[in-house]
Amino acid sequence: MSDSIDRDTFDHLVGLAALELDQQQADYLLRELNNQLKAIRELAAIPLDESVPASLHGVPYASAVSPELREDVWQPHPNPEEIIALAPDTRDGYIVVPDIPHTTLE
Numbered sequence: 001m002s003d004s005i006d007r008d009t010f011d012h013l014v015g016l017a018a019l020e021l022d023q024q025q026a027d028y029l030l031r032e033l034n035n036q037l038k039a040i041r042e043l044a045a046i047p048l049d050e051s052v053p054a055s056l057h058g059v060p061y062a063s064a065v066s067p068e069l070r071e072d073v074w075q076p077h078p079n080p081e082e083i084i085a086l087a088p089d090t091r092d093g094y095i096v097v098p099d100i101p102h103t104t105l106e
Helices: 007-016 023-044 080-086
Strands: none
Touching: 007 023
């Protein structure tokens, strides 16, 4: 793996992502991406005991020491009209949300 992202590769990635960056923004982003790669390499260089399993997070969940997960149970609200009344815009018992504008990429 390369030690850093060079300008040509960065410019190619910016084009693929269809980003519009001025020179100052591009320089900043390139510098930050390279700093992230440096941090990843530093973390990868930390020696770990091979008996330590890889995990997705730092908090282990072992059934021997943790309670079982509870089953999800649907509990309807006794008066849903109270919740609907809190919304700024409603229609026929539903909350009305604004449309999300869509654009088409070329």
